[in-house]
Amino acid sequence: MGELAAFTILSALMLVPAVIVVTSRNIVRSALSLVPTFLGVTGFYIMLHAEYVAGIQVLIYAGAITVLILFVIMLTEGGSGTMVRQVTGQVPLGAMAAIWLAFLILVTLSRTTWPVARGELPSYSVQAIGTAFLTNYVLIFEVTSLVLLISLVGAIVIARREE
Amino acid sequence: MAWLLEILKAAALAVLIFTFLAVVGAMYGVYLERKISGWIQARIGPKHVGPYGLLQTVADTVKLLQKEHITPRRADALIFNTAPLIVAVAALLDWVVIPFGTGFGRVLVVRDINIGVLYFAAMASITVIGILAAGWASNNKYALLGGLRSASQMISYEIPLALGILWVAMIAGTLSTVGIVEAQRGGWFLFKVPPLGLLAAVLFLAAATAEVNRVPFDLPEAESELVAGYFAEYTGMRFALFQLGEYGEMFGMAALASVLFLGGWLEPNLPVWVWAALGVAALATAAYVRFSALRTVYLLRPITALAVLGAVLCGVMILGAVLGRSPVLPSLIWFFAKMFALVFFLMWMRWTYPRLRLDQLLNLSWKVLLPAGLLNLLLTGFLLTVAR
Amino acid sequence: MPKVVVDWLYVGVFAAVGIVLTVIPLVVVWLLAPRLSLPQKQLTYESGVIPFGQAWAQFNVRYYLFALIFVVFDVEVIYLYPWAVVFRDLGAFAFYEMLVFLLILFVGLIYAWRKGALEWV
Numbered sequence: 001m002g003e004l005a006a007f008t009i010l011s012a013l014m015l016v017p018a019v020i021v022v023t024s025r026n027i028v029r030s031a032l033s034l035v036p037t038f039l040g041v042t043g044f045y046i047m048l049h050a051e052y053v054a055g056i057q058v059l060i061y062a063g064a065i066t067v068l069i070l071f072v073i074m075l076t077e078g079g080s081g082t083m084v085r086q087v088t089g090q091v092p093l094g095a096m097a098a099i100w101l102a103f104l105i106l107v108t109l110s111r112t113t114w115p116v117a118r119g120e121l122p123s124y125s126v127q128a129i130g131t132a133f134l135t136n137y138v139l140i141f142e143v144t145s146l147v148l149l150i151s152l153v154g155a156i157v158i159a160r161r162e163e
Numbered sequence: 164m165a166w167l168l169e170i171l172k173a174a175a176l177a178v179l180i181f182t183f184l185a186v187v188g189a190m191y192g193v194y195l196e197r198k199i200s201g202w203i204q205a206r207i208g209p210k211h212v213g214p215y216g217l218l219q220t221v222a223d224t225v226k227l228l229q230k231e232h233i234t235p236r237r238a239d240a241l242i243f244n245t246a247p248l249i250v251a252v253a254a255l256l257d258w259v260v261i262p263f264g265t266g267f268g269r270v271l272v273v274r275d276i277n278i279g280v281l282y283f284a285a286m287a288s289i290t291v292i293g294i295l296a297a298g299w300a301s302n303n304k305y306a307l308l309g310g311l312r313s314a315s316q317m318i319s320y321e322i323p324l325a326l327g328i329l330w331v332a333m334i335a336g337t338l339s340t341v342g343i344v345e346a347q348r349g350g351w352f353l354f355k356v357p358p359l360g361l362l363a364a365v366l367f368l369a370a371a372t373a374e375v376n377r378v379p380f381d382l383p384e385a386e387s388e389l390v391a392g393y394f395a396e397y398t399g400m401r402f403a404l405f406q407l408g409e410y411g412e413m414f415g416m417a418a419l420a421s422v423l424f425l426g427g428w429l430e431p432n433l434p435v436w437v438w439a440a441l442g443v444a445a446l447a448t449a450a451y452v453r454f455s456a457l458r459t460v461y462l463l464r465p466i467t468a469l470a471v472l473g474a475v476l477c478g479v480m481i482l483g484a485v486l487g488r489s490p491v492l493p494s495l496i497w498f499f500a501k502m503f504a505l506v507f508f509l510m511w512m513r514w515t516y517p518r519l520r521l522d523q524l525l526n527l528s529w530k531v532l533l534p535a536g537l538l539n540l541l542l543t544g545f546l547l548t549v550a551r
Numbered sequence: 552m553p554k555v556v557v558d559w560l561y562v563g564v565f566a567a568v569g570i571v572l573t574v575i576p577l578v579v580v581w582l583l584a585p586r587l588s589l590p591q592k593q594l595t596y597e598s599g600v601i602p603f604g605q606a607w608a609q610f611n612v613r614y615y616l617f618a619l620i621f622v623v624f625d626v627e628v629i630y631l632y633p634w635a636v637v638f639r640d641l642g643a644f645a646f647y648e649m650l651v652f653l654l655i656l657f658v659g660l661i662y663a664w665r666k667g668a669l670e671w672v
Contacts, residue, residue: 063288130633
């Protein structure tokens with residue numbers, strides 16, 4: 001019961017700002033509405049007892065990615081942020097497609113019998129995660145560093161070319 | 164209905180901590196800042212409102228409550244009004260993991276979150292969004308510039324901050340603040356692995372000062388440079404909320420530094436002769452200032468007051484050691500003493516150093532502190548595993 | 552309720568109560584303060600001069616570069632946190648793994664440094 005209430009509150013916290021992100025005419029307002037969405041995701045991680053992932057979600061998404069997005073917005077077209085409305089004649093068509101897709105998903109979800117696993121949630125503590133990527137998943141861990149290096153170099157190359 | 168009880172407890176604690184922050188952090192902190200800056204500049208600071216000027220900030224707050232809210236034209240009103248809330252609430256949320264001491268058989272902390280220090284770093288990064296929002300929403304090119312510069316500075320110093328915290332996490336083996344303090348029963352982390360502990364502490368303090376936008380890192384909000392930067396357009400109480408956020412964050416950083424490096428609420432485990440020597444040194448310094456030519460340069464009353472306080476503390480510690488009490492003083496006193504000592508140190512730095520230029524500031528972070536922090540981590544890791 | 556959930560429930564309540572408590576003084580101001588709307592008051596502040604031009608100019612790419620390098624190093628830091636907590640129990644090889652990881656990212660830092668991405672001017 002409490003879980004359902006928490007789930008509803010978190011979903012509202014996530015979905016309403018998400019709608020604002022997509023529909024707002026003020027681009028800075030839509031970027032700032034990402035923050036409650038990310039915080040809602042943090043809440044979901046907590047409900048799954050994944051504490052470390054929740055912490056880094058706040059740190060990286062709400063702290064770093066949002067700042068990056070805001071910087072980018074303020075760089076392009078001066079971030080005047082006003083009245084950038086995408087005027088397309090396709091809004092009714094798009095709305096119909098979205099509603100139809102939502103209906104399909106809901107029907108499929110309610111008709112499937114989901115197999116329920118027994119037992120405890122695996123441990124998502126910091127110790128467990130650390131041990132995992134230092135013992136079982138070492139290769140993935142090292143490859144991640146290469147991915148980070150590539151993204152860093154690539155972004156610098158592209159950004160420097162603009163100058 | 165266990166969750167309802169927890170929510171009520173949490174709300175009560177939130178009100179308590181907020182009051183503590185507003186009174187001790189913002190009001191008392193601003194008063195301390197003005198007094199200490201006065202002493203350093205050989206003047207007295209506020210003295211008229213209340214005994215020793217203690218009610219000065221109360222008067223200021225009452226004044227600010229009556230100031231008009233001016234929203235500049237074409238400023239985005241919604242974001243303009245929410246930005247100070249973000250900064251103030253982020254500073255409040257920082258305090259959930261700070262342990263104040265032990266009492267009633269348990270540790271006095273709001274919640275000992277398992278990822279305590281990571282959570283603290285995350286809250287510090289949320290402040291950046293509030294500052295960016297404030298700078299942009301003011302519709303003022305100086306505010307926007309100040310906001311962007313301040314955000315660049317704050318994000319550049321978050322990595323050295325994290326590296327300082329990581330060093331402590333390496334030694335303690337846990338991310339929980341209570342765990343870190345408990346791990347310092349055998350000695351403060353400042354003195355562990357001799358030069359590296361000090362390096363990590365310096366890294367953390369430098370980064371913390373930059374995170375709170377204090378001198379020598381306060382270019383984005385310097386009064387003489389960018390007209391108070393990102394909060395140029397904020398009047399009255401909203402300006403006060405920004406200050407609440409900044410001072411609350413500063414106290415939070417000082418509290419975390421004392422938890423990480425100075426042993427939190429633990430009493431220093433020094434032999435009696437060290438306390439005696441410290442007490443004698445304090446009194447000797449005060450006597451020297453009083454009876455030499457320096458008495459025309461420095462303000463005597465605060466120096467003698469501080470020295471006498473130090474001597475009394477040492478006396479109490481000696482008495483306690485003789486009587487065999489352990490610990491001698493309650494843990495709350497130690498926590499606050501360490502926190503205020505660090506706050507004093509931060510304020511002292513503010514009125515001593517000139518401010519760094521923005522490019523010097525960023526160079527310091529990326530080219531000096533970041534490599535130093537990483538090397539620190541690697542050296543410590545090496546010493547703790549391979550060299551065993 | 553497991554400790555994790557209670558911990559962060561406290562955080563959520565703190566945030567909510569914090570928002571309420573910071574709004575209260577603003578409400579007090581709304582009640583107490585005068586509200587005289589003059590056009591001069593609405594002007595943006597520019598050291599006493601009437602401001603001209605748009606408030607936003609084209610800003611340099613260096614802000615973006617700093618934010619980007621920050622994101623990459625922040626992700627590196629989130630790998631360092633679990634390592635810092637467990638590396639002692641795992642022995643020397645955990646240290647060497649992290650050494651490799653940090654060296655690769657150090658190469659990235661040197662690259663950024665040499666390419667001038669860390670310069671402000």
